[in-house]
Each structure stands twice: as structure tokens, then as C-alpha cells.
Amino acid sequence: MNFPLSEKKLEKDILKKDKREALRIGAIGIGEKALYLNSFYIDRMYYIPIEAVERVYKRVAMSKGGFSGKGIFASLSYLVVEYDGGKEKACLIRKEWRVDEALSEIRKRFPAIPTMSKRAEEKLRAEEAEEKAKLLPKLSEEAEGALSEIEKAEAILLRREDLYQSLAVQAKRERMVQSTNPYYGHFALLLFLGAVLCLFSAFFLYKNGEQSLAIVLLGFALMLLMMGLRVRPTGKNNREAVKKEYEESIRKMKDYLSVDFPLPPQYAHPFCLEWMRQSILEGKATTVQEAYLLLKKELKELDSTKQVSQKVYDRIIIIKPMFLAAGYED
Structure with missing residues (x-):
């Protein structure tokens, strides 16, 4: 059963077919005719026809990142849909990367729908103007050569999106494992x-006529069991398995890249190259090597106390775990 949020509605047959064929991303769905949104408890409970959607974007609450201007990490992420002349539905999505995935798919399917809030668009325009003001009016021949080398490297990487996406995911998993207390198994x-x-104890109490206490202990038992299942290491979620997959993703990237690629394979991601290019355009670096060393230095200095733009934040959450997992080593 789907409940319409908009005044515009779909016919039952069209709605049923569209929902069945919709792409499911976490708790929401993206169809050709409508977006299917979750309530707090039920996935894809509501729908809004595409023709009623005016804007879709990410909102980060209790945030130290994004457009709050208070750092680079966030806690609660929402997919916000504006429709019907200003109405709004905010869907809590537990994993922020799911929100990014949904927005990416919406951009592909419905390029006319804005995927940033009005406030974010205004900030982005201001940031772009600020970035342009930082650019050098003219680059040296050496800097031009470095830019050309970075562009060639980007073209090579973009041909194998699967490799750099996998590397970023495995690096994030490796970093999470590195940060996990080794005594979690115990x-x-x-x-x-x-x-x-x-x-x-519950069984003993039940046999002795203490049913109420037995039920309480049974509840505690189930709670402890669920907690244990969440923190226990598994075949796919232990240090050895995660490290092996991480190293395998680096090996595949290394096999694909040429020897003179401007980044070590463990850091091979287009966002790193974009960061390096910006450093050269702003005159902070002249050569590829200088831009790479500056990238490492700036990432290392970034922490939760730093204020960053949304554009920078989106890059950091992808590439900083890659550097942390590898210990910033070449």
C-alpha cells in the first residue's frame, strides 16, 4: 500500500507497475513515474509523482560538516523532497552514502530536477566565485605541463570507475577496522x-512459577544476543578478511595503472587529481609532485574543527579514509 503525499496522483495500475520496477536504494525507491519514500518504520510507504517534484537534496542534521560550517563529519542524513509549491518530505536515511547514491541516480534520470537546496546553490555560487578569484591569471609552462599530466591521468582513471570505487569502499572498511577496538570479539x-x-535463569524461574521475572530475563537474553551479533567478527567482517580485500583492490589498481602514474595506487581516485589540479591552478604548486605532497599535507591537517565547503566535504569523505588506511605512506 502506498500513500500519496502530493495532490497529484498516479493511477493504480501505473503506480503498481512503476513501484515494482523502481530502483531500490535503501529505504527509498526511484521509479520512472514517482519517488517512493519511507516513513520512520516502513520503507517506500509514500510516493510523490515525478511531475510534482520540484527539488531533491541531502540534509545533514546535528552536523559538523556540509553547509553547517562546523567541520567535516556528520551524524544524521536525510533525503529531502520538495513538491507541490513548497511542501517538504524529509526521509531519514541511516547511511549517508545511500543518500548520495539516490541523488546520483536522480541526476541521471531526471536532470531537470535540482539536487541541491536553494541555500546550498547560493553558497556554491559564492564558493565558485571565490575559487575563481584565487586562480592565477596565467600559469607557467611547467604548471601547464603538470595540468596536462593530471588530465591524462584522470582520463585513465575514469575508464575504470569500478576500480577506484572499489578501492574507496575497501579503504573505508579497512579504516573502520583499524579504528575498531580489538577486544570487540571478547x-x-x-x-x-x-x-x-x-x-x-529464565527457564529456572519459569519452572518455579515466576513467569513475570522469567519474561524479563528472556527479554534481557534476547537483547544481549542481538548486541553480541552486532559486534562479533564474522567471516567477511574481521581484520584479516577486510585487509585482504583492501590489498586486493590496491593490487588490481596497480596492475591497471602505468608505472609513471602521478599517484600511488592506494590513492588513485579522481577526487585526488581534482584536488591537485586546483592547487596548481591557484599557484600553490607548480609540479605534479608538489601538488601531491600538498594534497597529503592538507588532508592530514583536516579534522573535525575545520570549516569546509560542501564541495570539499564531498571529496574529503571519500579520499581521506584512503590516506588514513594507508597511513599517508607511498
């Missing part, structure tokens, strides 16, 4: 033992 075991103890 903690999970303690939780399981606690769950077993609660189950035996």
Missing part, C-alpha cells in the same frame, strides 16, 4: 555468555 563472547545465563 566483548561479543561475554554478551553471548550473558545471554545464555539469562536463558537458563
Whole structure:
């Protein structure tokens, strides 16, 4: 059952077919005729016809990043849909990359729909004007040569989007594992033992006529069991497995790239090259090597206290884990 949010509605047969064929991204769906949005509990519960959609964008709440101007990390992400002359539906999406994926798909399918808020568009225009003001009026021959080398490298990378996307994902997983307390496995075991103890106690109390206490202990047992399942290492989610997949993604990238590629394979991503190009255009670097070293220096200095633009933030959340996972080493 789907509930319309807009005054415009789809016929039942069209709605049913469109929802069935819609691309599912997390809790939402993107069809040819409508966007399918989640409630707090139910996925794709509501729909808004595409013809009623005016704007779709990401909102980060309780944020230290994005357009809040308070840093580079965020906590709660929403997909916001504006429709019917100013009405708004904000959908909480647990994983921010899902919001980015949905916006990317909407841009492909419906290029006429803006995917930034009005405020964000205004800020972006101001940032672009500020960036243009920083550019050198004329570059040296050496800098022009460096730009040409970076453009060639970008063309090489863009031919294998699967490789650099996989590398970014595996680097983020590796970084998460590196940041995880190694005693989580022991903690999970303690939780399981606690769950077993609660189950035996509940069974004993039930046999002795203490049904209410038995139910309480059974609830505790289930809670401990679920907590243990969430933190335990698994075959695909342990240090060895994640590290192996990360190293494999680097190996594949290394095999694809030429020897004289301007970035080490573990950092091969178009966003890194864009950052380097901007450094050269602004006159902060003249050669590819200088731009690369400056990229590492600036990323290392970035932390949650720094204020960044949305454009920079979008790059940082992708490439900084790549450098952290590799320890900034070449």
C-alpha cells in the first residue's frame, strides 16, 4: 500500500507497475513515474509523482560538516523532497552514502530536477566565485605541463570507475577496522555468555512459577544476543578478511595503472587529481609532485574543527579514509 503525499496522483495500475520496477536504494525507491519514500518504520510507504517534484537534496542534521560550517563529519542524513509549491518530505536515511547514491541516480534520470537546496546553490555560487578569484591569471609552462599530466591521468582513471570505487569502499572498511577496538570479539563472547545465563535463569524461574521475572530475563537474553551479533567478527567482517580485500583492490589498481602514474595506487581516485589540479591552478604548486605532497599535507591537517565547503566535504569523505588506511605512506 502506498500513500500519496502530493495532490497529484498516479493511477493504480501505473503506480503498481512503476513501484515494482523502481530502483531500490535503501529505504527509498526511484521509479520512472514517482519517488517512493519511507516513513520512520516502513520503507517506500509514500510516493510523490515525478511531475510534482520540484527539488531533491541531502540534509545533514546535528552536523559538523556540509553547509553547517562546523567541520567535516556528520551524524544524521536525510533525503529531502520538495513538491507541490513548497511542501517538504524529509526521509531519514541511516547511511549517508545511500543518500548520495539516490541523488546520483536522480541526476541521471531526471536532470531537470535540482539536487541541491536553494541555500546550498547560493553558497556554491559564492564558493565558485571565490575559487575563481584565487586562480592565477596565467600559469607557467611547467604548471601547464603538470595540468596536462593530471588530465591524462584522470582520463585513465575514469575508464575504470569500478576500480577506484572499489578501492574507496575497501579503504573505508579497512579504516573502520583499524579504528575498531580489538577486544570487540571478547566483548561479543561475554554478551553471548550473558545471554545464555539469562536463558537458563529464565527457564529456572519459569519452572518455579515466576513467569513475570522469567519474561524479563528472556527479554534481557534476547537483547544481549542481538548486541553480541552486532559486534562479533564474522567471516567477511574481521581484520584479516577486510585487509585482504583492501590489498586486493590496491593490487588490481596497480596492475591497471602505468608505472609513471602521478599517484600511488592506494590513492588513485579522481577526487585526488581534482584536488591537485586546483592547487596548481591557484599557484600553490607548480609540479605534479608538489601538488601531491600538498594534497597529503592538507588532508592530514583536516579534522573535525575545520570549516569546509560542501564541495570539499564531498571529496574529503571519500579520499581521506584512503590516506588514513594507508597511513599517508607511498
